Amino acid sequence: MPEPVNGRRGGVGASASTMPLQTRLQPVSSVDAQNRTVDVTWTAGAQVQRYDWMRDRTYLEELSTDPGAVRMDRLQSGNAPVLNDHDRWGGLDSVLGVVSSASLDDGNSTGQATLRFSARDAVQPYFQDVQDGILRNVSFGYRTYRIDMIPPGQESNDQWIYRAIDWEPYEISLVSIPADPNATVRSAGGASEQQRFFPCEFIDRSAGTSSDGADASQLNQGAVMPGENQPQTPAQLSGSQTTAAARSDDAAAQNEAARTAGAQAERQRMMDLRTAVRASVLDNQDQLLEGLIERGVTVEAAREEILRLQAERSAANPQRGAANIVTVTDETDVRRAAMTDAVMHRVNPRHELNDAARQYRGMTLREMCREALEAAGVDTRGMDLRQLAGMALGMTGRAGYTSTSDLPIVFGNVINRTLRDAYSAAPRSFTSWARQGSLTDFRPATRVQVDGALKLEKINETGEYKYGKLTDSGEVIQLGSYGKIINFTRQMIINDDLSALQRVPLYFGRAAANLESDVVYGCLTANPAMSDGKTLFHAQHANLGAGGAISIDTLTAGRTAMRVQKAPGDGTPLNTAPKFLLVPAALETIAGQYTSNQYTPNQATQQNPFFNTLTPIVEPRLDAVSASSWYLAADPSAIDTVEFCYLEGEQGLYTEQDLDFDVDGLKVKARLDFAAKAIDYRGLFRNPGQ
Numbered sequence: 133m134p135e136p137v138n139g140r141r142g143g144v145g146a147s148a149s150t151m152p153l154q155t156r157l158q159p160v161s162s163v164d165a166q167n168r169t170v171d172v173t174w175t176a177g178a179q180v181q182r183y184d185w186m187r188d189r190t191y192l193e194e195l196s197t198d199p200g201a202v203r204m205d206r207l208q209s210g211n212a213p214v215l216n217d218h219d220r221w222g223g224l225d226s227v228l229g230v231v232s233s234a235s236l237d238d239g240n241s242t243g244q245a246t247l248r249f250s251a252r253d254a255v256q257p258y259f260q261d262v263q264d265g266i267l268r269n270v271s272f273g274y275r276t277y278r279i280d281m282i283p284p285g286q287e288s289n290d291q292w293i294y295r296a297i298d299w300e301p302y303e304i305s306l307v308s309i310p311a312d313p314n315a316t317v318r319s320a321g322g323a324s325e326q327q328r329f330f331p332c333e334f335i336d337r338s339a340g341t342s343s344d345g346a347d348a349s350q351l352n353q354g355a356v357m358p359g360e361n362q363p364q365t366p367a368q369l370s371g372s373q374t375t376a377a378a379r380s381d382d383a384a385a386q387n388e389a390a391r392t393a394g395a396q397a398e399r400q401r402m403m404d405l406r407t408a409v410r411a412s413v414l415d416n417q418d419q420l421l422e423g424l425i426e427r428g429v430t431v432e433a434a435r436e437e438i439l440r441l442q443a444e445r446s447a448a449n450p451q452r453g454a455a456n457i458v459t460v461t462d463e464t465d466v467r468r469a470a471m472t473d474a475v476m477h478r479v480n481p482r483h484e485l486n487d488a489a490r491q492y493r494g495m496t497l498r499e500m501c502r503e504a505l506e507a508a509g510v511d512t513r514g515m516d517l518r519q520l521a522g523m524a525l526g527m528t529g530r531a532g533y534t535s536t537s538d539l540p541i542v543f544g545n546v547i548n549r550t551l552r553d554a555y556s557a558a559p560r561s562f563t564s565w566a567r568q569g570s571l572t573d574f575r576p577a578t579r580v581q582v583d584g585a586l587k588l589e590k591i592n593e594t595g596e597y598k599y600g601k602l603t604d605s606g607e608v609i610q611l612g613s614y615g616k617i618i619n620f621t622r623q624m625i626i627n628d629d630l631s632a633l634q635r636v637p638l639y640f641g642r643a644a645a646n647l648e649s650d651v652v653y654g655c656l657t658a659n660p661a662m663s664d665g666k667t668l669f670h671a672q673h674a675n676l677g678a679g680g681a682i683s684i685d686t687l688t689a690g691r692t693a694m695r696v697q698k699a700p701g702d703g704t705p706l707n708t709a710p711k712f713l714l715v716p717a718a719l720e721t722i723a724g725q726y727t728s729n730q731y732t733p734n735q736a737t738q739q740n741p742f743f744n745t746l747t748p749i750v751e752p753r754l755d756a757v758s759a760s761s762w763y764l765a766a767d768p769s770a771i772d773t774v775e776f777c778y779l780e781g782e783q784g785l786y787t788e789q790d791l792d793f794d795v796d797g798l799k800v801k802a803r804l805d806f807a808a809k810a811i812d813y814r815g816l817f818r819n820p821g822q
Contacts, residue, residue, distance in 0.1 A: 163263050168249045169232065170262060174207075174272045174304055175243040179293070185428045191281075191292035195274070195299060197241040203277075203300035207234040207245070214247045215305040216258070218273055228255050231304055247304060258306060272304045278333040298333075404431040412438050414445065467507060468538045471500060472545040479546065479634040497625045504538040521622035525791065525798055540798050543620050544789035547637050547800045554641025555785045561751050562652040562776065565712040567768035569777040571611050571807065578606035579775060579811050607663050609809040611779055614647055616640065621797035637800075644785045644804050648776065649753060652808045655774045656714070656818070657757040660810065668810045669818040677819035682715070682722050682762055687742055690764045690817045697814040706814060708771050710764035713746045716754035719762055719821075723748040760821025772811035779805035 162171045179192040196202075206212050212231040219226035227250070234245040247270070249259045261267040278298035284291050402425055409421040420441075424434045466488060474492035476483040485493060492500065501524035502512050512520060524539040571577055589598055618636055623629075659667045669676045674693055680686040690710065697706045715723040727746045746764075754761065765773050778784065782805055789800045810816070 165263055168229075168251065168259060170247045170249070170270075172245050172247060172270050172304070173242055174234065174245045174270065174301070175236075176241065182294075183428070184292075184294075185430065189292060191294045192289070194293055194295045196295055196297050197236060197243075198297070201297050201299065202236055203298070204234065204236055205300075207231055207301045207304075212301075213303050214249070215273075215303050217307050218271065218303070218305045225254060228258055228306055234301075243301075245304060262306070267306055269307050270304055271307045272301050274299055274301045276332050278335070280335050401425075401431060405429070405434050408435050408438055412442060414438065414441055464538070468541055468545070471504070471538060471542045472549075475500070475542060475546045475633065476549060479550065479630055496628045497630075498628060500542075501539055501625060504542070507538065517626045518622070521625040524625065525622055539625075540789065540791060543633065543798055544787075544800060546633050547618070547620065547789070548787045550634065550637035551641040551644075551787055551800075551802055552785055554638040555644050556641075558642045558645030560645055560649055561749050562649060562774070564747070565714065565749060565765040565768060566652055566774040566776050566808070567772060567811075569609075569775045570780045570783075571609070571777045572780045574611045574613075574779075574805075576608045576610045578608055579772070579809070607809055607811050609775065609777060609807050609811075611777065611805050611807045613803060613805050614644070615801060615803035616643075617799050617801045619797050619799050624797075640802060641785065644802065647804065648806055648808075649751075651806060652774060652776050653751060653753040655808055655810045656763060656816070657754065659818075662810070662813060668813055668816065670813075673813045675813050675817045677817065679820050679822055681760070681822050682713075682719060682726055682819075684726070684741065686819055687713075687726060687746070687764075690819060694764060694766065694814070694817050706771065708766045708815060709745075710817065711745075711747060711767045712765040713742075713748045714754065714763040714765060715748060715750055716759050716761070717750055717752045718755055718759040720748070720750045723750070723762070758821065762819055762821060764817040764819075766815040768815070771815040773815040774808060775811050776806070776808040 164170070175195065175197070179194045181190060182193045183190050210230065210232060212234070213227050214229040214231060216226045216228050229247055229249040232246045232248045234243065236243040249255055249262075258267065276296045276299045278296070280295040280297050282289065282293040282295060287293065405424050406421055408431065409417050409424070414420060420438075424437075429437070470486070470488035471492050473483070473485055473489035474495065477485050477489070477493065492503070495503065498517060498520060501520050505512050505520070505523055510523060512523075515523065569579075591597060618640060620633070655668070659669050661667055662673075666672055674697060677686065677690055677693070694708050694710050695705070697708055698704060699706055713723055713727060726740060726742050727748045728740075728743065754763075784804075786803045786805075787800060788803075789798060791798060
């Protein structure tokens, strides 16, 4: 309900405001196809529940059919239109016919009307749907001039009743679906159309006045929207003139301010509603916005409704858009992958063939060259083996044409796979006790160990927090590049020699993994200098044993030395325990005795205390330096030991291929960017043995 123009909500007497044209739903009664008429019951005087937004309460709207309450002149004139869904903005196309006759029986509160449909071609589909029982309902629009507001309990009612005691039916519409009882007349022209409002007098019964005895001095005539010409009875005109004469200048100013505020609030509501609807993903946004505006829905309620509608839409279409996703696989990629699998199967029969690769099973390299060239559109008839191999590798052309066959890519893929498989399968025992890192470039990088006097100290009642000091010492680590190039020549194709595709990459992949182990274990065996100028294992680092074979006593001494290592700065004991026992192959058996549950001593004093405490790691690279020295290493997640790094984005072995005209074949380059460095001596211990 719009804001009362006198700014009051109740009080003594009546107030005037503006009301939009309202609608009521009624069913179609019968159809006369020959005369193109429809009989309807256009009103039944029923109460309809609505919501008064300005007073924030629900009410029952009742259209009184008492004598004198209904102005029937317009509906009985034969000129009242029959509209399409209350569309007053669609021009002549929205007029489906006229109301031929209308009556009102105030005894049983019902009204009857006969509607005559136009014979226009555009109207025929609507009339046909009425005949077929598809469109079953009509709705009438009406204007309210005076409303009697009856509070709860006055007529044994449990909620407010707004009884229209002076109202006028304007038109009857054919509607597509049953209208919402709370909906006002639709504005089919879109959100930009202006809703029509009419003067309406509100009489508040809770103030003790009656519709018949209202004090005329308290009545205020509401403003009419510009451009509207509204008829008034002489009695109304006289009452309005009397009211205007009695109104004070102050009251007029208050009324004008109230109207202005109400109009501004309504414009803001329409703007906020438009923003909320346009931001949604719902269909039919114009119709939704139109309905929200006409129903007087608040912005908050509208947002909740929009969220609910979007949730229902998503639930109804859980796979929306999935049918538009198309995965396209290039035929060339499929062929190359199948040929790669076929060659891999020849190199390693345990490699399983997929369905696409079975067609190439058993082909020699020469036959595969011919197949690849034919697939690239090259006619291979009359080629000898040398030409076939050269064309397949892209070395030579015919009649100025250089081929783009699949063979270089297929052979490169096979070599890459074999290299990486061999590299991954090669043993690297350092990965368990050394920590992996990453470097973004080849510049020297400093690995900082930060520790210090960070003990928490008690703060007195008025004391201040003290600052701790950080002590840092950095170890520098820098990447190095390692690599080799291998060739696959056309002679290998002619000879159907798979060794380059099998044995050479296999050995090369293992060599790359062995290089990593050499670099990492070199950090132990070389005993390099640290940033403090002392070697990694040094007496002043307290991580170098006095010597002796692996035993309970020597292992205990090494463990004790690691536990009492102190943090730089304040000298706090780190309590670092060893987790790994690193031994050369010569000490593998005795290392197993002191770390395995299979060792059963003869004396109780020789029970193994290091079972499930130390994990033995056997590395033959240690034998090359000393067959008697052994090492203890802490968990790298607890403290730094040795760090090994790859170039960021290229972890492990990296390969690339290219055609080489110098060697008349395909060359494959394998590169490894790798570095390793001892970071903190406190996590390592060495015993030189005996």
